Amino acid sequence: MHVVATAGHVDHGKSTLVRALTGSDPDRLEEEKRRGLSIRLGYCWTRLEPVGEVAFVDVPGHERFLATTLAGLGPVPGVMFVVAADDPWMPQAAEHLAALDALDVRHGVLVVTRSDLADPAPALAAARRELAHTSLAGAAAVTVSGRTGTGLGELRRALGDMLTALPPPDAAAPVRLWVDRRFHVRGTGTVVTGTLPAGTIQVGDQLAVGAARVRVRHLETLGRRVERASGTARVALDLGGRVPDGLDHDSVLVTPGAFPTTDLIDVRLRGDGEPPERPLLHVGAVATAVHVRPLGDGWARLALDRALPLRHGDRAVLRDPGGRQLWGVLVVDPQPPELRRRGAAARRAAALASLDGGMAAVVRLRGQARRSELARLGFRDDGIDAGLVTTGDWLLAPDRADALATRLRELAGDGVTPAAAAEALGLPDAALVSPLVRPPLVQVDGRILADARPDPADRRALAALRATLADAPFAAPDAAGLQGLGIDDTTLVRLARGGLVLRLGPGLALLPDAGEEALARLGMLPQPFTASEARAALGTSRRVALPLLAHLDRTGGTVRLPDDRRRLRGPAPVRAD
Numbered sequence: 001m002h003v004v005a006t007a008g009h010v011d012h013g014k015s016t017l018v019r020a021l022t023g024s025d026p027d028r029l030e031e032e033k034r035r036g037l038s039i040r041l042g043y044c045w046t047r048l049e050p051v052g053e054v055a056f057v058d059v060p061g062h063e064r065f066l067a068t069t070l071a072g073l074g075p076v077p078g079v080m081f082v083v084a085a086d087d088p089w090m091p092q093a094a095e096h097l098a099a100l101d102a103l104d105v106r107h108g109v110l111v112v113t114r115s116d117l118a119d120p121a122p123a124l125a126a127a128r129r130e131l132a133h134t135s136l137a138g139a140a141a142v143t144v145s146g147r148t149g150t151g152l153g154e155l156r157r158a159l160g161d162m163l164t165a166l167p168p169p170d171a172a173a174p175v176r177l178w179v180d181r182r183f184h185v186r187g188t189g190t191v192v193t194g195t196l197p198a199g200t201i202q203v204g205d206q207l208a209v210g211a212a213r214v215r216v217r218h219l220e221t222l223g224r225r226v227e228r229a230s231g232t233a234r235v236a237l238d239l240g241g242r243v244p245d246g247l248d249h250d251s252v253l254v255t256p257g258a259f260p261t262t263d264l265i266d267v268r269l270r271g272d273g274e275p276p277e278r279p280l281l282h283v284g285a286v287a288t289a290v291h292v293r294p295l296g297d298g299w300a301r302l303a304l305d306r307a308l309p310l311r312h313g314d315r316a317v318l319r320d321p322g323g324r325q326l327w328g329v330l331v332v333d334p335q336p337p338e339l340r341r342r343g344a345a346a347r348r349a350a351a352l353a354s355l356d357g358g359m360a361a362v363v364r365l366r367g368q369a370r371r372s373e374l375a376r377l378g379f380r381d382d383g384i385d386a387g388l389v390t391t392g393d394w395l396l397a398p399d400r401a402d403a404l405a406t407r408l409r410e411l412a413g414d415g416v417t418p419a420a421a422a423e424a425l426g427l428p429d430a431a432l433v434s435p436l437v438r439p440p441l442v443q444v445d446g447r448i449l450a451d452a453r454p455d456p457a458d459r460r461a462l463a464a465l466r467a468t469l470a471d472a473p474f475a476a477p478d479a480a481g482l483q484g485l486g487i488d489d490t491t492l493v494r495l496a497r498g499g500l501v502l503r504l505g506p507g508l509a510l511l512p513d514a515g516e517e518a519l520a521r522l523g524m525l526p527q528p529f530t531a532s533e534a535r536a537a538l539g540t541s542r543r544v545a546l547p548l549l550a551h552l553d554r555t556g557g558t559v560r561l562p563d564d565r566r567r568l569r570g571p572a573p574v575r576a577d
Contacts (some may be wrong), residue, residue: 001221001233002163003195005057007089007100008082013113016146017082018056021156022046043193043234045222048156051163053222055234056080057195061544076195077166077232079108080159081136083127085143094130095324101134102270102317102328107166108139109158116145171230174258175207176309177237178284179251185402189241191218192253194285198231199255207253210261212244214253250286252309259309260376265302266295266336266352267316271327275300275318281329283308283316290318295349298508301336302329310334311378313357334377337366358382359395367400368432391435405436408448415447442499446555449497460499461487469511474518474540474548479507504547518548518570519557528565 006014009357018024022044022300045055057076079100083093098110110127112120120143131137140158144151181193192519205216218238221229229235237253269275274294281290286308293301310331318327332352339345355361359374359381370393375381389396394406404425411424418433427433437443440450464485468477477485482492489506494501502510522529535545549566552558558566 001049001053001055001229002078002166003055003057003076003232003234004078004080004159004163005061005076006080006082007093007096009084009087009092009096011084013084013146014080014082015058015146017080017111017113018044018058020144020146020149020152024058043112044475045234048160049165051160051243054159054163055222055568057234059235059467077105077107077197078162079136080111081108081127081131081139082111082113085112085114085120085123087123089123089126089130091324093127095326097130097136098136098326099317100136102158102326103315104135104328104330106135107162108136109155109162110136110139110141111155112141113146114556115143115150116148148470154281163553166232169231171198171200173198173231174255175201175205176255176259176284177201177207177235177253178246178286179249179253180285182247182249182251185238188238190238190243190247191236192237192247192249192251193234193236196229196231196233196235197498200228201235201237202228206256207508209244209247209251209253213256214239214243214247252284252286254309259311260334260373261307261309262334263304263307264336265304265310265331266333266348267300267302268330268332268352269298269300269318269327270330271318271325273325275325275327276320276322279318279327280321281316281318283310283314283329283395292318293345295345295352297349297353299352299518301339301345301348311376312355313378333362363388364397364399366397368394368396368427371395388565389435392431394429396430396432396435401435405438408433408436409441409450412441412448412450415449417447418443421448441521442497444496444499449499457486458491458495461485461491462495465501465509466511472539473511473514474538474544476508476510476540476544478543482507482509504544504551508544508547510544510548514548515552515557518552522552522566523568525557528561528567530565534566 006018008014023046024044043055043057045053048054081097081100083089110131112127124141128141131139140162142151142158144155174194176199177194177196179192179194183191185191201216201219203216203219206213207216217240219229220225220236221233243480257441272328275292277292278289279292280287281302281304288308289305291303293303295301299451309333312331314331316329316331318329332355336348338350350536352363357377357380359371362374362379363369371381374394387398389398389401407425408421411421418430421433422430425433433448437448441448441534465487468485469475482488492501492503492507493500496509499512502512502514504510518538522534525533525537531542531545531549534549535542537547538548549558553560553566556569559569560566
């Protein structure tokens with residue numbers, strides 16, 4: 001399905017044109033029929049070749065209903081812009097065009113109506129001049145008469161061509177439905193409608209509205225019950241009899257956990273002059289008051305009166321409630337940092353100019369961030385592994401990683417745990433410490449230490465131990481055996497600090513990769529397993545097996561159960577051989 005919004009001055013024939021195209025009346029209210037103008041959003045649909053089903057969102061043209069107009073235009077990717085041949089260019093046409101330009105709507109058809117009442121050429125020329133400086137510059141133009149039907153065939157072809165050129169929406173995207181109508185159906189419950197720009201809704205889905213959840217009991221599109229609908233589509237959701245308080249025509253339904261909710265955003269503004277301090281922000285089908293803090297050079301910070309699920313790249317409109325002026329809004333950072341110091345606003349404006357939509361630029365500004373959270377904020381995963389330091393879900397800017405690694409060398413001293421290092425470095429997760437452990441630092445037995453390079457005597461002792469354990473890696477020699485290799489416990493401690501052996505206790509040592517090899521062998525046992533079963537699998541004695549199992553418990557490789565059996569915490573590591 002495709003969705004097209006109408007736009008244009010009041011009484012220029014938008015609803016008449018929709019009726020002529022669809023055979024249905026978008027004006028549902030008695031007052032609308034009596035006064036001959038649209039007050040609420042109207043919906044009709046038809047089939048157009050070669051695109052199939054097309055729904056029309058007929059918006060009001062009167063200045064008193066501009067907020068409703070913006071609710072209809074906000075989520076819709078294509079527009080039918082209507083002017084009348086027997087009228088000059090009118091204020092509401094200019095206002096609607098400014099709104100479309102602010103929303104950066106680039107796909108549309110210019111329609112000159114009432115061609116049976118006046119020569120359409122002057123109106124067409126005037127409208128083209130107005131569109132030439134907006135996002136709709138170069139839009140196809142058609143002259144028609146909704147009353148006689150002249151030009152409707154050409155209009156259908158122009159609309160089909162325009163819709164064919166629209167970029168295909170992502171059916172797998174998370175759902176964000178801006179609700180534009182809410183009503184109650186006896187025997188059914190609460191029904192909400194909206195334009196679904198992307199994603200897929202299925203019967204039975206749970207959607208979030210603020211902190212609450214609702215379930216889709218039934219789903220309609222174009223007057224038919226369906227099991228699923230993918231954007232772009234007009235949808236009506238039956239949510240049943242029990243819905244959260246506050247669910248209304250300006251609510252937003254989203255895939256749970258997929259969108260951050262924010263009441264503070266940094267944006268790029270487009271328009272003439274500075275907006276007032278307290279304008280209205282129109283986004284999707286929602287209007288909310290905001291406080292504007294200019295940052296300089298067209299950048300601003302908006303503090304919203306209500307939190308909304310917004311992402312990088314979202315477009316919206318700022319409106320001066322005391323006048324007719326509009327400004328285009330592009331959301332650049334939905335989770336901006338605090339601004340405290342003198343000159344912070346100007347520095348923030350310069351920083352925002354570096355954000356190109358990719359994650360790498362954001363990480364370089366913030367120093368560190370989670371990849372999953374940046375994806376939720378709408379930033380593009382742009383091959384960020386090149387040039388950034390990564391560990392699990394975390395991303396670190398190279399310069400920040402270098403500075404932290406230098407501080408970690410100062411902290412290491414006689415040894416520090418990753419958790420203590422993270423706290424000292426002001427890091428939110430101990431996982432961020434791992435990529436900072438760089439020579440001369442090593443991590444041994446859960447502690448970060450300065451690397452102790454072995455002297456020639458230690459190297460000879462280490463070589464002898466490796467030869468002894470080559471064929472039986474868990475048959476650790478006893479104290480007498482170590483003395484025969486020229487190794488005392490002081491030497492073992494020194495080698496362990498350098499990460500060259502795994503010291504399990506006084507006079508007991510294995511090679512440093514013994515823990516990983518042990519997990520690989522234990523992973524082949526039925527889970528859970530006993531200490532005796534582990535000893536047999538490792539081919540060693542209780543003297544070695546029990547301290548080794550305790551080490552694996554301590555480092556997180558195994559979990560000790562209440563009955564003294566154990567199981568692997570995760571999948572067994574894959575051995576190189």
